[in-house]
Amino acid sequence: MKLMLTLLYPSKTGKLLVLTCFLVFVFPAVVCAQNLFLQKIELCSAENYCIDCGSPKATCSQFTLDQLCDRINRKYSFKDANGSLTFQVLVEPSGFSCVLSHTDVTNSPLTADIIRLLNGSLWKAAVDHGKRVASSVNVQFKIAFGRISAQMLRMDLEQMKPPGPPTIYNTSTQYTNPSLNSYEFTKWTRYDSPLPDNVSQSSAVDATDVLWYATAHGLTRFDGTTFNPVNEYNSPFTSETAVQEITVDKENAKWAYIDNGIYKCTDAGWQVYDFKKFIKSPVTHIIKSRNGELLFTTKDGMVVVRKDKVVVLNKKTIPLLPSSNVTFAYVDNRKRLWIGTSKGTILIEKDLLPTTFTTSDTPLKNASISGAAEDEQGNLYFSLISTNKAAADDDNEGIAVLRPDGTWLHLTDKNSGMPSNHVTSIMYDKFEHVLWLGTDQSGLVRYDLKNSWENYNNANSPAPGFKIYQVVQDSKGVIYVTTANGLLRIRKRGTF
Template sequence: MVFWVWFLLFINGMLASLYPTTKVCKLLLISLFVFFLPSTLSAQYLFLEKIEACGNASFCMDCGDKKATCDQFTLDYICGQINRRYSFKDVNTSITFQVLVESSGFSCVLSHSDVTNSSLTSELIRYLNGNIWKAAKENGKPISASVNVMFRIANGVMSARMLRMDLSQLAPPGDPVIYNKTITYTNPSLKNYDFKVWTRYNSPLPDNIGQSAAVDKSDILWYATAKGLTRFDGEGFTPVNEFNSPFTAETPVQDITVDKDNFKWAYAYNRVYKYQDGAGWQIYDFKKFLASGVNHILNSRNGKLLFTTKDGLVVVKKDKVVLLNKKTIPQLPSSNISYAFDDSQQRLWIGTSKGTIMMDGHSIITKFNTANTPLKNMSISGATEDENGNIYFSMVDCNKVEGDNDREGIAVLKANGQWLHYNDKNSGMPANHVNTMLYDKFEHVLWIGTDQSGLVRFNLKDEWENYHNNNSAMPGFTVYQLMQDSKGDIYATTANGLTRIKKK
């Protein structure tokens, strides 16, 4: 196994040197990884709770021309037996099992996701081990393979289904791209953090790639993906599905946020949904304003919700809806809105496809395309503010320059009006393209999620640290979104799973 891992990394390095600006190396690495998957993943346990009682040490994961399976009728029978014996009132959870199905059809549970190891889980293990299974076949010959079965409890009823694996998601993420060649990242603070990673293969997470996430006032994390929405309370996941919402288990939820009243707002199926604890879900019909679709739902500090669209910025407060576009604000460079942010001075910053403006509390507008600041001909793509009133903006060049663009990076507006610009040539940033930022109010540092270079910790003075899959427990190098709960724990949605960073 070590040989194949070394071999794949060697090939990936060769390809990266030959094709540094293409996706060829990544595609070939994934192909090689999947090709050698049956041997490299022998005896791998997917879930945290391992059962080391199975005799077969060699198997592949959800593989074969015909994959190992258990009839749905049998799974329904198990659920029927369990539903007669247990009362699941007010229970919403799921347990996933990794089952080894040998070539003979003998079955044995290898691992599962129930960290409590409840009596219910023990009973389900006995049922799964005693089932009649159909072994996987490769070229007509039976082979040993592991498969996953998920049991879900919602609205007082247990149900079950086979949970097929997307093997491409198990491919190594490769190496991060670090454009900054002048900095040696010693990462002195790394030892102070515990990293915990959840994927759809070691937890009930619906998908590894998190499209959006938000933490509510009860410290519940709402995790939205293209394959479903789930809630995480710090210990376990509760699926948001047809039993407790307007969504199915696999509804692609494109964005989610939490407002100052702890209402949850989600965008799916070209509709806006609002969730209130104890009252359930409500559909909001903004079709005439949101015909072009929603890019982001953003929560402002004054209680307004901001919906960015290609036709303008939709502002909602107490069911009153206002559309801001070039017709209502001629100074806007474009009606195609990418981001919006209101700061502690009640100034509204709007990023468009053709530049950025700021409107103060007296409706006086500053156009940055004509100002000598880092925002000239740039669109803000994210923003965060510290307790001293300093504002940090991530930027995208409106001219769509390919590659590592030194005009991007982070623009800082100091409380005294001074502008700063950090990029990978004049600071410790490893790369210029930033996906997300978070000001850590507990440690008073800036966290930066990049597209290719991992997670950055900046102490706002002179120390830059860079965490990724090659030097830390981060599962990869692409970070989409960062959020923090009331205890100071930081959650990062990535291309390779959900990560929690907890101070030791």
Template sequence: MLALLSQIKIYKLSLICLFVIFLPSALSAQNLFLSKIDICNTTDFCMDCGDPKATCDQFTLDYISDQINRKYILKDANGSITFQVLVEPSGFSCVLSHTDINTGPLTWELIRYLNGNIWRPAKVNGKPVFASVNVVFRFINGKVSAAMQRMDLSELKPAGDPGVYNNRTVYTNPSLKNYEFKTWTKYNSPLPDNISQAAVIDKSDILWYGTARGLTRFDGQTFNPVNEYNSPFNSETAVGDITVDKDNNKWVYVNHKMFKYTDAGWQIYDFKKFLSAGVTHILNSRRGDLLFTTKDGLLALRKDKVILLNKKLIPQLPSSNVLYAFEDSKKRFWIGTSKGTMMMDHNVPTTYSKSNTPLKGMYISGATEDEKGNIYFSLRDCNQVQGNNEKEGIAVLRADGTWLHYNDQNSGMPSNRVNDILYDKYEHILWVATEESGLVRFDLKDGWENYHNNNSNVPGHTIYQLVQDSKGVIYVTTANGLLMMKKI
């Protein structure tokens, strides 16, 4: 009984975090998960390969789940365990690895069931082969269900090589050895999808990871899905954006609706009058206002009072199609629109569409500020020029009022299309997320470093977002999974 209670406690904690194992091009004889079972014949095998692929009938998986539900009282248990099963050409099976690092009695029973099944083997060119497949058992409110988890191996391998256009800089990356990298994907963790463009860290150091296929939370150890059992959303809800306000409330934009999550639960805000054009970003100002960028203007929410900033209210605004906004330490308000950038300083507007600065013809798509008051802007061309555009890159407004422009022609930037930018106040450096070149580390002097899948454990070269917790740990969302980067 004590063992069973211990097992129930484990499942309440959900899935323990795991290291990703990068798959070589051969994709053979690899144990995916940390908990390995050394009783199988580890003859070379392929992963989820063949046509048809190795499979177990859903009826059989439902039977296993039913037996577990009858035998165990898993009250309030939530989480999942994924098993990597080797299926032989004969149809016999053997569990190779799984995600329960504690390997409790319930896990051993699931292994016994999976090893006792007769499977349909994978076939390659009509011949049965050794192949591994994944089966996930999910625990939701004390009930178990199971399903095959097919792998799209292309999601684990970046498309092509990194695009490094800077041929004058040699990236020796001396700081790379100082970081620990961990990566999670939807194949070795409960992540709903490998791609997230809506992630945020709350004031409790919880990562909220929103995708087009669901939302989950991660505390550094455990993934907890946000679904129909604990929210207004289901496990497949497409999340548009998410942020955290000054009171640690979470704001989630889903299907033209705005949801707010507090300690009291979820509530919906009806902004239909203002949000009919859709929200692209939810941002925070330094004074505590919530900002919603839309095609009809910038919506500001202050103490439940709603203000819509557009060309009708501010004629100097280049366009009502607002794409980004930022308030700096001097309380200047920067607004990036589809036709250029404007800055408000004590209600006095300054436009940069035709200025003699790096912002000419550009709009700001991101911003961060260091402790000296230098502001770093990522730039996008208003004319939507495709490819590696030298006008883009990073603009710097220095504390003395002068401007700098970093691109791949005049600095150590490997390419110019920037998706996100983060000032690391713990190391006093700048991190840059690029579209083609991976991560850029800039020490604010002359030290440029470039990390990507060809020279580091970064899982790819397309980086979307950078968020940092109160301990200095950086979470990086990529096209190939979630990366955690920690200073050693």
């Protein structure tokens, strides 16, 4: 699959140039002797080499790369430009280098200059079992804030390996996936795009439909065309800062949990908030509620923030709370607060005593809510996590449905078309009126709320893998899926 990436940068004459790159998606089965990127250069003589192997690995010093970039910056003007280019460089045992492939389909003068400078730079060869070996490494050039910079882009070989087969516990459902061809699937990884890491467990879409993609190796924004990193040039963080959680509030402010701190990003910049005087435990989730409150879950309770007012909910303030270890919370259309904990769920309604479910005849008896969605008819859908998980496919999990009349329905892989019971993300698609579920073993699930269940994974679709972390949607209906194998975008054909 190919993706077109357009970079805009001014030339040395001041004229704005358009640099269009087609990014090729490569998941090699063996990590040796192959060109990783679409644009190949047939000048290198080595036929056998490994990819980013050895100890130590092949490298070019950061000082040398900085000098190379200084030469480029003196020649070109990058005002108002942004984007990135990646080059695969073969480093021979002698230390001589040769660019094998890159991501610029236009073969622009800028790319030609970078290739010439990379080939003429001083490199150190990889060493394997005491012997120098031929190895290819990647160098990424980023254009931002009027300058170009470069760094070695090390490859996680485990992440590069194709995912194994998904696990489907449901043996009675045949997944024909009739809706699959109505979608366009596009995927990105850190090896074929500026994505900072393949794995993201938290992402959010803001009011301008920009995706904020958080990883353990940096935060980036994606506007549908270009990835723009959040780094030391535009934030208090570096491009490698680990970002655990991110969400967007009703005022379009971005809230992130970074380095044990709570950060808020607005047009005025970044602010830091200190919640340690309320709760010392790390934040596990930041949840936006429909009434404007932000809910910060921790192992010692939940911090509720509304208009700079802070309230702490735990067993001390709510004795009926099953546990202070809060894992999820949700405010429904009736303004009822649902709180999931490690030992069960509680429902808090105005002027009523809290309702617990540990002894109830409901799907929540032996499970706690871990996610929630709601349709136009008032049906509530909760993903469940067992409070006493005894098996990889626990029948206490699945999806609990609370109908407007107060009756419950429990959907599992034994009585429905769910491929497996453990759901990692749940989202109601108001454009198609379907439910999307992410699982950690079976991929993505599409449920039409009637009888049709579809399952998309790496074995039967263009999805990059089967381990799904989060599913979010923008205002136009575009769906973004964070996985263990990269970022996936799903768009309905004919709507863009």
